[in-house]
Each structure stands twice: as C-alpha cells, then as structure tokens.
Amino acid sequence: MSAGRIPADSGDPVSITACPNGPLLVRGAFEILTPAGEVVPSRRKTVALCRCGVSTLKPFCDGSHKAIGFTTEPESPAPPPAV
Amino acid sequence: MPAARGPVSSALCTLLTNRDPAAEPGLVTGLQASVQTALHDADDILHDEDLQAALFTAYELRYSGLAGVDDSLEWDPAVLALCAAIELCFEQALRDRVPMPPLPAPGIDTVAAALFELTGSDSGPSVSRYLAKKATDAQAREFLIHRSVYQLKEADPHSWAIPRLRGRAKAALVEIQADEYGGGRLAKMHSELFARTMRGLGLDASNGHYVDVVPAIVLASSNLMTMFGTHRRLRGAIAGHLAAFEMTSSLPNRQYGNGFRRLGYDQAVTHYFDEHVEADAVHEQIAARDLAGGLTEDEPELVEDVVFGAAACLFVDGLAGTALLSAWTAGESALRSDAPEPVGLRS
Numbered sequence: 001m002s003a004g005r006i007p008a009d010s011g012d013p014v015s016i017t018a019c020p021n022g023p024l025l026v027r028g029a030f031e032i033l034t035p036a037g038e039v040v041p042s043r044r045k046t047v048a049l050c051r052c053g054v055s056t057l058k059p060f061c062d063g064s065h066k067a068i069g070f071t072t073e074p075e076s077p078a079p080p081p082a083v
Numbered sequence: 084m085p086a087a088r089g090p091v092s093s094a095l096c097t098l099l100t101n102r103d104p105a106a107e108p109g110l111v112t113g114l115q116a117s118v119q120t121a122l123h124d125a126d127d128i129l130h131d132e133d134l135q136a137a138l139f140t141a142y143e144l145r146y147s148g149l150a151g152v153d154d155s156l157e158w159d160p161a162v163l164a165l166c167a168a169i170e171l172c173f174e175q176a177l178r179d180r181v182p183m184p185p186l187p188a189p190g191i192d193t194v195a196a197a198l199f200e201l202t203g204s205d206s207g208p209s210v211s212r213y214l215a216k217k218a219t220d221a222q223a224r225e226f227l228i229h230r231s232v233y234q235l236k237e238a239d240p241h242s243w244a245i246p247r248l249r250g251r252a253k254a255a256l257v258e259i260q261a262d263e264y265g266g267g268r269l270a271k272m273h274s275e276l277f278a279r280t281m282r283g284l285g286l287d288a289s290n291g292h293y294v295d296v297v298p299a300i301v302l303a304s305s306n307l308m309t310m311f312g313t314h315r316r317l318r319g320a321i322a323g324h325l326a327a328f329e330m331t332s333s334l335p336n337r338q339y340g341n342g343f344r345r346l347g348y349d350q351a352v353t354h355y356f357d358e359h360v361e362a363d364a365v366h367e368q369i370a371a372r373d374l375a376g377g378l379t380e381d382e383p384e385l386v387e388d389v390v391f392g393a394a395a396c397l398f399v400d401g402l403a404g405t406a407l408l409s410a411w412t413a414g415e416s417a418l419r420s421d422a423p424e425p426v427g428l429r430s
Contacts, residue, residue: 011426017368018251018370019368020192020195021199023176023368025369027370043361044262044266044361044362044365045258045261045262045266046258046262046369047365048361048364048365048368051348051358053322055266056337057360057361057415060364061333061361061364061365062334062335062336062337062360062361063332063333063363063364063367064361066199066203066334067334076370078149
C-alpha cells in the first residue's frame, strides 16, 4: 500500500526548493513516510515541509516560521575546504 | 441582480433590465449623467455604496451573469464606459492613498523579500484574533457573509491573469490556481469548501445571496481584484495582490478555525480554514517568489505595480476588516441595516 501513490513509470522527477527563511517546497512523484514507514497522507501535489520546527501541522509548514522570525543562512555554493 | 444603492446603480439596473430598444438611448444618457455627478461628488470612492454597487453589478456580467439580464450586455459600450469611468477614479484613489514601501530591484529574491517585509509588517486590524477569542455566533455568521462575496468565487479574479503572463510566472500562477480549484475535483474546490462552511451555519451559499447586506468596502475589495484581473495593463498588480493575499492567510486561517471550534462547530465547518493553513503556506512561497518575483524578472518595469497590487490588497482588506471590528466593538451589526434582508439571514 505504501508504494501505491507513485506510478511505476513516473517520469516526474522530485525537486526540493529551499525557500529563504521558510519551508522546503517539494514537487514531483514523492511520498512522505513516518518513522514507522507509513505514508503520510498528502492533500496536494506541491507540499511545504516545515524547517523551523514550530509548525503545528508537521511535517507540513503552517506559516509559523514568520511568527517566530525564523531565518536561514543565504543559500550559496559551499566554499572549497580549507587546507 | 444586486439592489440599487443610489442613482448610478439604479440607472444601471434599469438599463440592464430594459426590454424596450426605443428607451435605451435615454437610459444610457441618464446613466452617464448620474455617474459623472456621483464621481464628482464622491468623498471616498472606496466607501461609496452606490458606485461600488454599480461596479460590482457590472462586473458580475464577467463572472456568472445576472438573472434576467442579457449576457451580451457584458460587452455593451455603455456598460463598459460606466466601468471605465468608475475604474479611473477607483484606481486613482488607490494610487493616491495606498502606502507604498521602497521599491525592490526586479528579481525573485529581492521582490520576495520586499513582499515578505511588507506583509509581515502589516498592522491592519486583526479580525482573526477577534474571531479566535471573542466573536459571538452572530458575529461569526456576519464574518462569513462578508467573506462570501469573494470566497464563493475564490480564485476566479486572479485566474484572469493566466493568459496575460508567460514563462515562470504563468507556471506559478497555474500551480497555485490548480490547488485553489481542488486539483480539478469539485468537492475540493476552495469555493465549494467555503459554501460547505456557510451551510454549516445555516447560511445560504448561493452566489450573490448576501451581496445587498455587505457594506461598500466589501464590494470594493472584490472590485479591486476584478479591476486588476481584467485589465492586462494591471497584470503586475493582480500578481502582487495574489501574493499579498496568500502571504497573509495561513496564520489568520488557523485563528478563524480556532474561533469556529470555540463556538462549537465541527470539522465540517472548520475544514475550509484548516485547509487554508496548509495550502497557503505553500502558495505564499510560490506567489512571492515564482509569480511576483518571476514576473519582475520577465518584465522588470512591472515591479512598481507588483508592489502596488500587494499594498492595495493589504490596504483595502484592512479597511474591510475595520468595518467588521468597528461595528462589533460598538455592539452593532456589521451588515447594512437599510438593505433588503435576504431570506433566512436571521434563522
């Protein structure tokens, strides 16, 4: 049952967008599992995953990051390792 | 047909229902004269009952039409001229009065950051906090009645923009709107969810049922969206409007849901609000970044209108919120007392 949501021949790659000071937007043919391996029901094609830790709808975002002033570091390529 | 609220809306109703071709020129002349007088005399077009009702009535021909009115009148020159005359003053009033923040440079990150700053610092009245903590059952019903003017056609005004955008902004708008329309499933369309909430409180969810009892500013809030949406020139403003709307939705909707739970309503009523907490947390990111920001990458000259549309949304909806809260805190109804009362309103 847990694999039923993803068509075997799906050509829809999964993408994850890290929104500055906000959630992770996930698109594509994905499924979200609980630690026990059960599928978390998703009501929409594109979901926003909480990354501030305060959402009351986890794993989904509920906008709470704005209320707590959550900020992320600017997304930039990792610098080369120091020698 | 919405009831007339003064000479302009009255003249429009008469023209729209006229069946005598010989009478038409006189009716058109009368309408033109009444609108020129009303626009000249209007102190505050945003709160002008007659002008907002006339514009709302004319705009309904672009949506579901009006019972007893010939559909071809949507494109009648006299009706279009009426809209244009009112729109000219309406837009000018907004350009004069809506507080504008500093403009960001065009681009996804800059515009999204500016919109989050703008919407995050919105100090408008908190209808959501009042609903959550204090509202009576009667006030909760009035809240739904005010919101029903737009929410029963939720998403429609912004859909006008789809063919007017391209590339990343168009894809973003379609992604948001598809979700608003329930991914194509009737039972999940947000307008349907709102209708279910209304019925849960014994309200009539048929389109336009409560239009006559809401004040001008509620019609202005709806007219704003239709004006932005149906003018290609204002495509930046409708994109910015949607962004601001989505960006001020998740947290208030949780409060609305809490308010209806406090009043004893079950999930059948609160689902609309609970759904918007999750949905609009997604939509606000897409709207701020890909829609509004993406549009300014494609058409940098639209950055001012994107911000204007967002700021106008906050300004007008703030005034509509004030209308609710000022009536309630004075112990009064927020519905028009001099309006014909819809059947079942007090049931």
